[in-house]
Amino acid sequence: MARKPTQQIVLTVDQLTIRFGGLTAVDSMTFDVHEGEVLSLIGPNGAGKTTAFNAITGYLKPSSGNIAYQGTSLVGLKPNQIAELGVVRTFQKTSVFGGETAFHNVLMGLHRQLKQKPWQIIFGLPSVAAEERAMRNKAREVLEFVGLGARANELGNALPYGEQRLLEVAIALAARPSLLLLDEPVSGMNPSETSSFMKLLGEIRKLGITVLLVEHDMKMVMGVSDRVVVLNYGSIIANGSPAEIQKNPDVIRAYLGERHRKTQAKSKGKKRA
Amino acid sequence: MNRRLIEFGVVLFFASVPFWLGNLYYLHILITTGIFIIAAMSLNLLLGYTGQLSLGHVAFFGIGAYTSALISIGFDLELTDTYTFVFEPKPVWFSFLCGIAFAAICGWLIGKISFKVRGAYFVIVTISFAEVVRLVALNWIDLTEGPMALNNIPPFTLGIPGLWELTFFKKEPNYWLVLALCVVSFVIVRRLVQSRAGRAMIALRENESLATSVGVDVTKYLVLATVISAGMAGAAGGLYTHYIRIVDPDVFLFIYTVTMVIMVITGGKGTLLGPIVGGLIFGILPEALRGLAGPEVQWVIYGILMILVVYFLPGGIVPALSNWWRQREDNQSTSSPGDAAPGTAS
Amino acid sequence: MDQLLQHILNALILGGTYALLGIGLTLIFGIMRVVNFTHGELYTFGAYMMFMFVMPLQTNFFLALILAVVLGMALGAIIEVVLLKPLRGADIDTTMLIMIGAWIAMQNMEQFVWSGIAKSIDNPFPVEPLVIGAISVSWIRIFVFVVACALIVGTSALIRWTKLGKAMRATFQDTETAALMGIRINSVYIATFAIGSGLAAAAGALLGPIFVVYPTMGDLAALKSFAIVILGGLGSVGGAAIGGFILAMMEELGAGYISSGYRDAMGFLLIIVILLFRPTGLFAQKERIG
């Protein structure tokens, strides 16, 4: 049972503008994310969703505007500093530690939760060993949570595609986010994988994690979101509950009508930093 | 524990070598091989675990060697016309530690500077750094004696000053000292790569943007790896200088970095045993081949060998053997999840 | 004043060959993304070919120069086809390791074939130098400078105006698109590596008669080429040409007025300083790191 989203605002995106040379990828984008909700960011390819993600998580420097998480401005912070604040993301293009086992992928994700210092490690203090044991258990728990418990010893890049996407989420969860940004998590999954991912998302909500989602799969977006923000050509054209969005004529015209054709023409403008 | 016992046995075996080897010259080869293994292990931390191709590694080795040599034999520097800074000779164990510390400080500095750039730029910056250090050693004659080399460097001594002292003139104590430091270096690297810090380094190698997304501070861990790696290389340099007892600017030659790289790549980068296996092969092979081929021909062979390894055995010997072994074991039993050591093939 | 003029003249003449080395290396890096560690060995190879033709074989000096360059290009093409072609798409570190292996093997082969003793090469120019007031310069150096400049101009013209040059530039901009447009990438790569190698061999063949030829002469040449290329920006031909002259000037003036021992340190100090303040080099237009 998902916790009710509160009206407490956790993430504020204010007049965010990002330009690449002459091209404006995101234009004066403004929206808020409330604590505990699932907010989806949708729009055709090239609308600036991933660009906005990159700016929020510190992979891109905004040209202007402000981003704040729980009152702290994220502009100018490095991605790892933003992660330290509890804002953790996944990537649009599948991104795991390919040469390591699934188990170690999650252990690496746990980085933020460990306290050991380099000198303690070098001298082999017992506290380090104790912490390692605890973390190994935790890593197994996270793997079980996303349903990869049986895959612990498989190499990251040897997993089937759908499971790699789950592993990504596991890595992000291991970093103990309070705000989780998922970039097209179900793209490339088959319908049954997608529906089990939707269940997983419900479980994640139960942990009290706020979710900001970029997704093309409308069934999923409408099924899991509390609110939806629609982008087109870098600007917000609609913002509301899934039911409102589905009725919005602007959205239907600008986005839904075109969507099919756009996804055929392979991704242009999926530029990443 | 079975594993502990095997490790203990291996160390004991190596410690027993001087008793049955019978030829001091072989022992000499083993000592220099051991020193290079320590250097290769330190390079492996950077090259293997963080994935940064640092081709200036010999600089840290040389800095450790020169620092330790200078502090143990003393030096004076004419700072102004009227003031000369005189540094009295210090005990070797102290100079050795200073060598490690100074190499580590240089590692920190270079890490801070050079990790601003990556890829080809990083490689060239590290090469340049080593070359600049070599030219300083060559030309700062007041301090380093330049091409005349620092000579008569004291050997290691052990004991309580005034009461009992053992000077390491002979091969055997030097051998054991090198072996002990090999073990210490191995343990440090293993602890590191099986910890939060080491995992952060591996994460950076595997996928830097993903690593930062879960909170890994890129610069911090790359610099940490460089500092530890530089300190270890400095230790190897210190051992070298007090064993060979002469150090000249050629200690900074690029070819020594290449030797370390070949050891790590052939043995298996990013594995704990890789540098040891690679180091043993390339430490002993030149002597074994000496009757058969001149040094030029040998180096031609090593160059070609390196190319072949990169083509056909990109992981190196150790991972190839361990895969083969794991497949055999898998046929017999299945292991429990999460037991394999991270990023290692041991 | 006379001393300064002499230093400047010396630097100008040395700069020409430095520029050749730099252009060869930067072409290969810019187009193929390969850090060519065999560059110094191709330089050495050119010098030894010059020695072989001029001294034991008694070939005409100018013919020998052409032969040395052509053979250098051929060797470059062979390296490309044998070592790099099977590695298309491999990451930059892998190709670097391969090239380091090749460098070690080539250098020691040279040592094995020619022995470690330095060789000198006769030249047909008059011994009496050209004297202009208080400064003087030998005719062979003037010849070297003229040939180097001709090769720099020739290479630039080739890149700018020929069909091959257009293909090279297209590949430099975007390999995938170039391939889609029907450019045969493999041929471009082979040609690029051959031209780059030919320029290195030319530098060796030109400097061999001025100095002496020995197996490890390529090491410093390779390191200096790196410095030149970083100075000019990886992948920038014009930058490499200017970088060559700047480095030569710094070395010559540094040796003349600071300390001759630190002559070779100038390039490396320059690399470190430039990368600290302007990592893309002085003349690179595009951000290209990694």
Added chain:
Amino acid sequence: MAFTLKSYALAALALVAVSWPAQAQDTINIGVSEPLTGAVAASGNYVVQGAKIAEDEINAAGGVLGKKIKLIIEDNKSNPKEAVATAEKLIVGDKVPVMMGAWSSTYTLAVMPKLMEYGVPMVVETSSSGKITTSGNPWIFRISPTSEMEAKSFGTKVGQFGIKKADFLVVNNDWGRGAAKEFAKMLKGKGIEVGVIETMDAKATDLSAQLAKVKASGGDTLFITSGVEQITLVLKQAKEQQVKHKVITTGGSSSPNQLISQAGAAANGSNHLLFFAPWFPETAPNPEVAKKFVAEWKKRDLNFAGLTEGFRGYDGIKTIVAGIKAAGKADPKAIQKALWGVKVKGVNGNIAFIKQGPAGKESAQNVPNVYIVTIKDGKVSKL
């Protein structure tokens, strides 16, 4: 984890498999450490060729103590550290009772602690730095002159050169710096002004910057100390830059014939301090030894230019064998003792040792002869 064991076992096996060629004990081995590759390789190779002539001559005459001698020649790669490695290999690995080496003063100085450590005598055939015989190493037997001896000997003839102001261009090591120091001292003692003292790295090939400074100094004579390869470059580049100094090379490694063939006209007018003048073997103190050596060198079709270096190897091996003969056994300690008493008729002259250095641990020094030759119109002539 069994894998761990396996790889260690493999490594150990490899170690054991390294077998040494069994050493035949019917020969007396003599270790030779010379630069056969690198910056001063030409000279090192000439020395070795001379040493081989001595080896063959001695073996043809029945060897020594009823056994043949065998030279074990190691390349010290023109590098002090490699020189130490060769000494380690020769003494510990091949168990030679006596050595010859190591050409440059820097390499010799590097090897010296090893001689002390293992107690093996070494005949020094080329090195000239004063430090070698004054540092208190009783295992050193030097047959070549020190820079000081060379400077003193030159001092008796300095009047003929009419020097007013001298500049120096020397290789940056013990040899070059030592020579510059001793010659400058001698010249100052004679009231001659000393201008710039420039150094060059042993591997440097572009000396234009140093020469520009020499030119600007306004001296009339340039003393050069380096190997023949570098002297060639200096002469050629000095000509290019119109450096008008009269050139005098010291150290005896200038191989005038090689200079003539490689530097051509640039070598004309240069003067060279040598320890053997193969053009005039009749002027040597032992003309029959010198003539025989030159004849054998020519018979072997060796480069004539190498004779000025090659004799060092010949004299060195002759001295060593005389020492072994006097010792009566191939034992380091006995050879050391016996070498003090040897009298050898060498190519350079009569070799015998005097004591130098701190009392109680003196090194042995020979007093050799010094010759000066001039290159005129591509020919070598006596001064």
